[in-house]
Structures are given as structure tokens and as C-alpha cells.
Amino acid sequence: MNFNSRLHRALQIPPLTIAEIVASEVAEKHLAKMEGRYRGVLEAAPDAMVVVNQAGNIVLLNVQAEKQFGYHRDELVGQQVTSIIPEGFAERLIADGTRSAADALAQQIGAGIELSGRRKDGSEFPIEIMLSPLDSDDGILITAAIRNISKRKAAEKHLAQMEGRYRGLLEAAPDAMVVVNQNGAIVLLNVQAEKQFGYHRDELVGQQVVNIIPKGFAERLIADGTRSAAEALAQRIGMGIELSGRSKDGSEFPIEIMLSPLESDEGILVTAAIRNISVRKDAERHLAQMEGRYRGLLEAAPDAMVVVSQSGEIVLLNAQAESQFGYRRDELLGQQVKNIIPDGFAERLVSDALRSTADALAQQIGTGIELVGRRKDGSAFPIEIMLSPLQSPEGILVTAAIRNITARKKADALLLQKMDELNRSNEELEQFAYVASHDLQEPLRMVASYTQLLSRRYKGKLDADGDEFIAFAVDGARRMQRLIQDLLAFSRVGTKGRELIDTSSEDALDQALINLRGAIDDSGALVTHDPLPNVKADEMQLVQLFQNLLGNAIKYQNPGTPLVHIGAIRSVGGKWVFSVQDNGIGMDSKYFEKIFGMFQRLHGREEFAGTGIGLAICKKIVERHGSSITVESKIGQGSVFRFALVGSDRK
């Protein structure tokens, strides 16, 4: 069957009369020509083409339709179109009461209608059909161009999926995201960008990005003669650029933006991730400030400062540490602290089973530990270190303040040596005073005794000069004897002192009164006293103390009856304060200190005899008892001497 006859049959052209045939001879020729063209068009169409009559029967189809639906042409021609397009097509061919079939079609024609095709094997696939009416002798035929849109559908679905994902990604981003085209116009943004800049989305899309990032962004989008936009961008992409953002209210805030290019149909778009770094900036500034302060503090410290990690590594040090140990900073950083403090420091950082590092440290913190430091040249020097813990992200760090105590050590040693020398020298001096006075006493006894013997046996037997000279010799020897005896007594306070034991001060006073009986009787003095307590004392020395003070009280008197009173009152501190009060000649306050010194006398020998040692002995005795002696006096109104002694438990 040739195409013509097929077409004829397809068009169901009824048989012609003779006249018609004659007339049609010409028409047929034309028709054949037309039909050939039409057929060519039909077969050349990229889409499946199916021509359907008003009754829904397929009257014509092309090879694409055969392929599309998997039928042979013969199998489809004359068949209902619903066998290949089950729904939506045939219905469109039917006129209803309100419109003609032509009207119904007119509404659809030209619009791509998406329907479902069914292949011979029963499988379905999405199609888009375009209808166009074809007036024919048989009425209106419908030519349907049918396109398999499986691929497009899949692509569309993928695209929608991609876009959804992309959108989701955009919105989910923690940063403000703005997509800008090469012209600097904003094409897309996320909710964070809205919030960040205080605009509604509509207010920004299509606007220039300089509105929200005044400087440094738009410039980066622009190519110049030497490089393409892509190159310009490439230089920036991936680097965080710190810029300034401007919100709708005009306020500016520091931002960091990260750019990435996005190939698109509209050319290269630039996606900018924008982060508000106000907080970070503040934190950075604060941190820098703190670090500056801390560093300043560290460097200003008078001591060498070394910060050490738990593993004993030096993590920080100051200039003093450099000079102290003779290293440059970089030579020590990261090194073990053992290099500069061989023993005793690193060990302190180590915890054991019984205690945590913090506990181990706690025991040491705040106490000065004396250790040995070692310089780069290997020389060692004594140090004192003070540790303090420092909580840090790296764990507990230990700050050690290290002081070179060479000078102090030397000073300590020197002081000890000096004290030793002083003690020895004091001892030697006392020993010397004792030995000297003791040994001097012997020859002096001879001098004194024989001058007295001379005086006694030869007085009046020599001339007047002889008597006078002997008298001076006797007097001198006697005074020297007293001096030496007092010196001896003075040196004995230190060298011959006894243990301080429970002693009745009243007994001591009684003994002193017995020793002074002669002087008391001679002067007619009236001596009274309070009940006196038991005290911790060297009894012999206490007797001597009372004796010296009483002796003075009786000696330094105006004509009249000397009145002396010995009192004792308990002080707030629990000590007994003794007083020896007289009604004697008294003294000026300027002598209050002086009278307790060695050989200090306020009076001429002719006035009052004495060596000037008595009160020095008193002072020494009282000091040996852990107290001090004071005097209160007014000229002509007597004196009061006071000293304190520790009471004894025994009463």
C-alpha cells in the first residue's frame, strides 16, 4: 500500500463518482502534492504526532508516535486514542451543551497539556501534548503533538529538589548569606541576612550590595584590565575578609565575609557568608588588653617569673628570668624547667597516688622554697621560689617567682658569722673583765695591805709629807679595790649567773637588808616594804639588785631620815612590777638613761663615794631576767626605780 491510498483510507474518503473522478483528476494531482508535503512535515516532526477525529479514533500517526508508544502504525489507526492516552485527551474532544467541540478545543489549543501516555506494554510515561485543529472533509480533526517529558520531569524534579536543598542550606547557614551578581546587585539572601542587617528580604533583593556593605565588597566583583572578574574573585575566595556592615538603622558593625563563586545562567554569582564579629572583636580586644596587662605585670615583676606546664615545660618567662639564668627567651620556651632548676621544682608538679596535682601544689603554694638555680654557663646560685597555680585551658599552669638569694644568703651567713663573733667577743670581754679584775685584785691586795700596814706602823714616825703620801697611797689602793670588786661583780652577772628558779623576793630583800645593816643603822633609814611575791630569779643576783638599789636610796640623801619603800604590784601582763622608792636628793630627767651606764657618776667623790658601777650591775641583772629597769625622779623629791619580774607558780 502506497502512502496515497493509505492516506485516503485513513481519511476515509468515500469512493468518487465518474464526474467527480474526472474533476478530481486535477484535484488529485494537487492533493497528492499537498499530501506529500504534509506527510513530510508529519514525519519530520520531532514529536510523536497523532491525528484524531471527533469520535476519538486515531486517523493518522507518525513514526515517532509508533516508537513512543511501541505500536505498529496499523495497530493504532482506527483505534480509540484512549488506548494510548487513557485520560484527558478524548474528553477534550467532546462538546457539551454549552459549547461546541470547536470551542472546547479552542480553549486548549496552544497550551501544553501534561498527561500520561500508555505504551503497548502497558507502561506509562509523562507526556505533554499540543493540540491543533485541522478542518477536513470529515469534520474537525485534531492533530496532537505528543512529547515524552520523562526526562524533563526528572530534571525538573531534580531541580526542585536541588533548589529546595540549596534553599534549606542557605537558610540553615549560621551566617548571613547574600548572593550577589557581577553588577553588585543582591539576588538572594537568607533569614540571617535579614536579621543581621535589619531589612526585609524584599527590601534587599535587587538592591546594590554597597547598601549593606559600603566598602570592600562590590569592588571585589569588578574586573579590571589585567584580570577577569573570576580572577579578581579567585584572589579573595576562601579568605575571611574583615569589613564593616551597615544595618538599616545606619549603625555599623564589624563583619567577616567569606566569598565563593557560583556559576549560574546569569554569569558568575558570588555567595558571601557574612559573620558579625562584634563579640569576637570585643573579646579579642579584651584578650589583647588582658594579655598586654598580664605581660606588663610579668615583665614589671622584680623577680624572675617562669610559667611552667604540668609536664614541667616552660611556657612563659620574663626578662628577669632571661637575665637571671643567662638564656635568651627562645632558648628556654618549651624546655624542661629542670634545665634551670635541676632539683625540687619539677618534682612538685607531679602528683602521686595519694594526691592530685592540685593538692600537691596546694601544699607548696605560697611557701618560699629554697632551691638551686643553674645558669646557661653551668654556674649555680641559690634561689627562693614562690609557686602559684594558674588555671588555663591547657590545665593547671604554675607560675614561679624566682628570686636570686645569693646576696641574702651571703648576708645571712655574714650576719651569723658576725653574731658568732659578737657573742664570742662578748664572752671574751666578760671573761677578760673577770680574769682581769680577779687577777688584778691579788697584787692590789698587797699594795693596799702594805700601805695600810705602813700607815699604821709608821704614822707620826715620818715627816708630814711622808704621812700625807702614805695616806694618798692607802686611799688610792682602797678605791681601786672597790672598783675592781664592782667590776668583778659586774662581770659575774654574765659569767657566773645561775638558772632562774622560784625565788622568794621577800627573802632576797631580807638578805639585802642584812648585808646593808651597817649602812642602814648609820643613816637611821626607815625601810618598809609590801608583802613581796615569789618570782623567777637568780636569788644571789636578786639580793644584789635590792642591795644596790637600797644602798643608793640610803646613800643619796639629804640630811634627815631616809625613807625607803619597796613595793610590788601585779601588772596587766602578769609580771610583778617592783619599785624601790626613796625620799632622797633625786635627779634631773636628763640623767635617767645615763645613770645605768658603766662608771657613770653624777656626784663628786667628796660628796658621795662610789664607782659608778652599781646601777650598771642592776641594769645587767634585770636584763638577764628578761626585763628592763627604769627610773622616775625629780630633784629634791626622791627617786623611784622600777623593774619587772615574772611571777613563779609557787606562792
Next chain:
Amino acid sequence: MTNAVRERTLEVLLVEDSPGDVRLTREAFRDANMHIRLHVVTDGVEAMTFLRQQQAHAESPRPDLILLDLNLPRMDGREVLAHIKADEVLRMIPTVILTTSESEADIISSYKLQANCYLSKPVQLDAFESLVRSINDFWLIKVKLPQRIVAG
């Protein structure tokens, strides 16, 4: 202070190395008692020779009283005292320590060695003379001594 009962000469041994002290003691005893014969030796070794009547002292009398200084050359007073008190016969002779030392240690050690008494020499002449008179009054007059001490 002479006593009619004791007409015989009293022998006193002074062990003293200081000539000044020897003379003072001699002077003081002369004033105190005319019947005393004062023998003087100047060191411990000689003191023992005298007491044991040996060598140059073979003819020396047995003393009625010994006045012993502690600090002496060659053999000191403590040693002399120990020898005397270790001797059956010599220990009967009253031995008086007469010294300048006032040291408690010397006092204690002397009595431990059975000194009959311990006296410190006063520094004043008057006091010294008074002390010598006391020695005379007590040890040479009041005290009953054996009539004759026979050598052992």
C-alpha cells in the same frame, strides 16, 4: 690571847707561794699570838716533804695546824690536801684552806677532800688581821688538839 695552860710553842705550817701573803700572815700571827712558830713552804711538794720530815725537813716539827693555799706551784693545794687526808697520822692535823678563791667549786672540792675549814682571804687588811685572830682563837686556843702526834 696567851693562855697559861699552853706554854709550849705552837707549830703552824703555812703553805703559800706569795711572799707578800707570807709576810702579812706572819705579821698578823705575831700580833695575835707570841707563842706561835710559823713555818713556811712555798709549794705542794715541799709541803709534803716538810710534813713527812724528809730531806731538808728531817728535823722539822710536826705542825699543830696547817694553813694551805690552793693555787701552788709543782703540786697544788688540792693534791696536798688529798695526800694529807690519805695519811693515817697526817690526817689528824687540822688543815685550814686559806685562799683568795671564792669559787663554789673550790669550796666543795676542799670539803670533799675533808678540809677542816675553808677561809677566803679578805681583801682589806683589817679584815685579814681579824681573820688571823679568829684562826688563832679557835684552832690554836679553843680547840683541843692531840698533845703529841706520833709519826706513823
